[in-house]
Amino acid sequence: MHEYDFTEPITFLTLTGLMFLTVVFRYSLVAGIFHIVFYVIDPKDFRSRKIHKAERDSKQYRKEIFWSTFTSLLFAIAGALMMVMWQRGYTQVYEEIAAYGWWYLPLSFLIAALIHETYYYWLHRWMHKPKIYRLIHKVHHDSHITSPWTSFSFHPGEGLLQSLIIPVIILFLPMHYWTVVTLLTFMTLTSAINHSNVEVYPKGFHKHWLGRWFIGATHHNLHHTQYRFNFGLYFTFWDKWMKTESEKYARDFERHTSHIEDER
Ligand SMILES: [Zn+2]
Ligand SMILES: [Zn+2]
Numbered sequence: 001m002h003e004y005d006f007t008e009p010i011t012f013l014t015l016t017g018l019m020f021l022t023v024v025f026r027y028s029l030v031a032g033i034f035h036i037v038f039y040v041i042d043p044k045d046f047r048s049r050k051i052h053k054a055e056r057d058s059k060q061y062r063k064e065i066f067w068s069t070f071t072s073l074l075f076a077i078a079g080a081l082m083m084v085m086w087q088r089g090y091t092q093v094y095e096e097i098a099a100y101g102w103w104y105l106p107l108s109f110l111i112a113a114l115i116h117e118t119y120y121y122w123l124h125r126w127m128h129k130p131k132i133y134r135l136i137h138k139v140h141h142d143s144h145i146t147s148p149w150t151s152f153s154f155h156p157g158e159g160l161l162q163s164l165i166i167p168v169i170i171l172f173l174p175m176h177y178w179t180v181v182t183l184l185t186f187m188t189l190t191s192a193i194n195h196s197n198v199e200v201y202p203k204g205f206h207k208h209w210l211g212r213w214f215i216g217a218t219h220h221n222l223h224h225t226q227y228r229f230n231f232g233l234y235f236t237f238w239d240k241w242m243k244t245e246s247e248k249y250a251r252d253f254e255r256h257t258s259h260i261e262d263e264r
Pocket of ligand 2: 140195220224
């Protein structure tokens with residue numbers, strides 16, 4: 001791989017193109033699977049777990065896919081820049097697992113996810129300031145009822161701000177390149193879960209000692225309906241600490257997960 005100079009224009013464009021195909025493929029695969037399972041197969045056990053039962057405007061799907069494709073391009077450019085930074089030796093990304101040991105793989109993943117969470121939570125609160133909201137965050141909130149396709153539906157201004165954090169993290173946090181790939185895949189997967197409009201987590205998850213720290217569809221749906229609460233990305237701790245977690249969360253979670261046993 002190192003025989004190519006990633007800064008050479010044709011190589012950089014090819015790299016960006018490949019990254020774009022990868023990001024679009026991963027988004028389409030994850031959102032597509034969720035869509036097929038929850039909206040085509042529509043298993044009976046999950047029907048009562050749907051948050052909004054109303055049909056969505058079909059135009060909204062087209063808008064979400066359009067904006068998500070644009071975001072994928074921005075993520076691809078960020079990815080190609082990360083490759084350039086890596087080749088030039090500016091990052092802490094390493095190739096040999098033995099360099100830090102196996103135990104460091106999950107630890108570095110967790111540290112990176114916590115940094116990402118902190119960046120996103122405060123960025124998200126800032127994007128809800130009226131002027132900024134109208135400028136760059138409204139596009140995402142146009143999905144009043146979300147779908148798996150809403151995952152990357154952002155205005156390019158928001159997409160750009162979101163794409164900056166992973167390149168910054170790898171400047172100072174040693175991460176194996178597979179850990180970076182795993183984090184990016186985790187980001188895609190959790191975004192589809194949180195926007196799927198179906199609560200996938202088990203009953204009691206919202207008060208479980210570990211589950212209570214994770215965001216799911218019920219939690220994030222309250223952000224899309226109430227605006228002023230639930231700003232987190234993966235975890236609930238900033239919302240809990242800053243008292244921005246919706247009071248409706250427990251009640252809604254119980255409602256979305258309570259019919260399963262009744263139906264049997
Ligand atoms: Zn928002
Ligand atoms: Zn959202």
